[in-house]
Amino acid sequence: MPIAGARFNPTKILVPTDFSISSLAALAAATDLALLFHAEVLLLHVMPVLPIVSGDDLPTPFPERQEFLRVAEEEAQETLTQWVSDLSGRGIEASLKVTVSNDVVDKVISTIEQQGINMLVLSTHGMSGWRPMVFGSIAEKLIKLAGCPVLLLRSAATPA
Structure with missing residues (x-):
């Protein structure tokens, strides 16, 4: 029996990729x-700002890093x-957003809030063993913090 007042009708779906x-x-x-559901889709890509290392294992100068980010964003x-x-x-209203940040979770959560997202669809990367404990799980954090329903698709496990 359905719960009175409970409905599931997403109108704006966020897909981080x-x-x-x-x-x-x-x-x-x-x-x-x-x-x-005749919903809109917003595609989000968050590019991390990782240090680029040159041949002598020193961080590259700032202009080279900017060029790398420009090309990656393009x-x-x-x-x-x-x-x-x-x-x-296919008849779906869709848009995109590309942003730069080392905090993927924060960018996804802020996008949910700013864009009025009412459903988040993402996947795991099938990490098992010690890796999720060391690196943390973006998907796990988003499940806890997202203020909307989350559809989490489990991908095939990667070899440990």
Whole structure:
């Protein structure tokens, strides 16, 4: 028996992506949900600002790092633009956002709040053993912090 007043009708779905196979599975699930509920889809790619190391193991000068980020952002924009075009071709209103930050969780949560997202679709990367304990799980943190329903797709486990 349904609970009085309880409804599930997402209208704006956020799909964070790192362009991995598992994030493509999340995009496929979000596409199906968007078609079913006539929802918009927002694709989000958060680029980490990691130090780029030169041949002598010293951080590269600032201009080289800026060029690397510019190229990476351009490539992400191109890929997401194609995905938005594919979604639009299926009748789904879609948009994209590319941002730079080492705090992926914070960027996803702030996007949820700023964009009025009411469903988050993402995947795990199948990490097992000690790696999630050492590196933490972005998916686990998002499940705890997201202020909207979360669909978490488990991807195939990677070898330890």
